[in-house]
Amino acid sequence: MELTHSLKKRATNMVWTAAGRYDFEPVYLFFHSNNEPSLYLNTLEGLAYRTMNPDILLPFLKGLDFGRKPEKFRSLAQLVxxxxxxxxxxxxxxxxxxxREEYARLHLTEFLPAGRYTELGWERQALIHWKRVLHMDLTDFSRRELSLADAMESIATLPDAELVRSAKAIFRKYYYYQPLDARKSETTKFVGAGLFLVILGQLFSGDLHIRLSDPDKNGFSPVFSRLYVMEKHLLSQTTAKEDHDYMLHTFGPCLFSDSQMALFEKTFCTGYHSRSLLWYAGATSPDLIFGAEQETQYRKNLQYYQKDKRYYERSIHQITEHLKQALEEQQEPDLVRVQSGHLNPGQVYRIPAMHDLSVFYREIIWPMPDFTVDLVLDASSSRCQEQESIAAQAYLITQSLLELQIPVQVTSFRSIRGYTILQLLKTYRETGTADGIFHFFTAGNNRDGLAFRAIRPLMEQYDTPHAKRIVLILTDALPSDSRRAASDHGLLRGKDYRDTLAIDDTREAIRQLRSEGICVAAIFWGGDYAVPSLRRIYGDSFIRIKQIQQFPDAVSGLLMRLLDQMHEQ
Structure with missing residues (x-):
């Protein structure tokens, strides 16, 4: 049903009737997914005008529109x-x-399962809120999410001014939210206000926002670190330091020094990524933000593997044998002296002279690898329903390579708050175990083009004698980031990092890796929808798996094809 003027008028009348007055235009109107006006929510909107102070409420609601992800904070505020x-x-x-109960029953049918939404996303909070109305089970939600829901519910009876202050405090605690007036601090300066901001919003991708570096330890005045003119990030509710601290407390210390990171960002954060940042992370810890949730996912990943352990062990053996055979075919045999086999006439004198019967020889091939493998896992939240299977697949491949003493490294990547995070789950040096892979978890978006460019420092972090490299990417071939691609035209509006732009950018990143002699291929588990983008990005160097039974043969075939390509170079 089209959202017509008459439907909007019906919704407006619902608000006016509940408010008992008709001399205002409602700030919000509420509709169901079929565009029918929501009687309950529009009634509540009217009651809010009747019972709440608009001089307190409206500035709070309007202020939410000026920050990062305004739709999230508006939705959370509406729950409050x-x-x-x-x-x-x-x-x-x-x-x-x-x-209320009728609305809750209807509204819950408009949501996907809870697992399809990002941790602490407004959708999951809405699910908790409306399920509580119907006294439904909440075991699918984390302690932190339930704590947030409790906090928002607990302030409902407060007076208006205290309610608004408490809501801001809750948003700040759980989302690093800063209200508009708090952003004018020593670390963040804004140019323009009021109508000027609105005009700029029509011209540029966001308001002019000058971010300054923080004062040094001696208290000297800060110096300019960067000038941003972009959309939601520049009008950010958080400062550069807060974003950095969020990375530190969510993913742990960066693996590289500040000077190294400055060089990496100068090298890789260019073009569409010129306003992006990088973070290289190591193992997770329960002490980190969401550490408890990550440990829960670790146990789920491990249990998923243990449930079909026998199958995975057979698959590991199968892949190992196929690769061993391929490696043996590509290597020259060594001649080893033995006491039986092919006679070596030149050594017969050793029998009477030295009483040495080892005058025969045998050809023995030692399949010693001369290459490394990097396994790269898309860890964006779009893959949250596949976390356990991705971890199991990555472990299967890694363990197969370790059986042949092939150096293998496993990295996951995601994008959060303008940072692209590359997280090491296993390094080349860890030759005895691949259990770190089970710490895989999903969150955020995936800026594939930047991640695949920025993978090089991790590949070169450890000195290895192997000059040849293979990169295997477990992906859904759907690069997408909430942060826009930077514009090539200065102040002009950037484009969304998704669809054709993101696919072509990822394709260019893969082309650059291949131009350096690195063999790159993708492994995709799913239907036909991703095949065009897979082909666009990876050419014919990808496999698509529909059933788990196909996995060992498909992976073996792909690896053997890459070995042939590598040795032909």
Missing amino acids: LEQAVFSRECSRRSSLSAL
């Missing part, structure tokens, strides 16, 4: 206000509880 207005009016309006 829904609880507040309902709590104030339910005792006076007997029908309100029935309307």
Whole structure:
């Protein structure tokens, strides 16, 4: 159903009726997914005008529009206000509880399963909120998410001013949110306000935002570190230091020094990524933000593997044998002296002279690898339903390579808060175990083009005698990031990093790796939807797997094809 003027008018009348006045235009109107006006939410909107102070409420709601991800904070604020207005009016309006439960039942059908949404995303908070209305089970949600829901519910009975202050405090605690007036601090300066910001918003991708470096330890005035003119990031609710601290407390210390990182960002954060940042992370820890949730996912990954351990062990043996045979065919045999086999006439004198019967020889091939393998895992939240299977697949491949003493490294990547994070799950030096792979978890977006450019420092971090390299990427071939691609035209609006732009950027990153003699291929598990982008990015160097039974043969075939390509170079 099209959202017509008459539907908007019906929704407006619902708000006016509940408010008992008709001299204003509602800030929000609410509709179901079929564009029918929501009687319950529009009634609550009207009751909010009746029971709440607009001089306190409206600046708070308007301020949410100026920050990063305004839709998220608007949605969270609406959950807070829904609880507040309902709590104030339910005792006076007997029908309100029935309307609320009816809305909750209908509204829950419009959501995907909880696991399809990002941890602490507003969608999951909405699911908790409406499931609580219907007294439904909440075991699918983490302690931190339930704690956030409890906090938002607990402030519902506060007076308006205290309610707004408490909501801001909750958003800041759980999302590093800063209200608009708090952003004018010593670390963040804004140019322009009011109508000027609106005009700039029409011309550029966001408001002019000058971010300054933090004062040094001696308190000297800060110096310029960067000038940003971009969309949501520049109008950010967080400072550069807060974003850096978030990386530190979520993923642990960066593996490289500040000077090295400055060089890497200068090298790799160019073009579409000129306003992006990098973070190289190591192993997870329970002490980190979401550390408990990561440990829970680790146990899930491990249990998933253990459940079909026999199958995976057979698959490891199968891949190992195929690769061993391929390596033997590509290497020259060594002649080893033995006491039986092919006679070596030139050594017969050793029998009487030295009583040495080792005058025969045998050809023996020692399949010693002369290359390394980097396994790269897409860890964006779009793959949250496949975390356990991705970890199992990566472990299977890695363990097969370790059986042949092939140096293998495993890295996951994701993008959060403008940072592309590359996280080492296993290094080349770890030759005895690949268990770190089970620490794989998903979050954020995936800026594939930047991740594949920035993988080089991890490949070169350890001195290895192997000059040849193979990169295997477990991917859904759908690069997408919430941060726009930087524009090539200075102040002009950038484009979304997704679809054709992101695919072509990723393709260029793969081309650069191949131009350096690195063999690159992709492994995809799924349907036909990704085949065009896979072919566009990787050419014919990819495999698509539909069933788990295909996995060992498909991976073996791909690796043997890459070995042939590598030795032909």
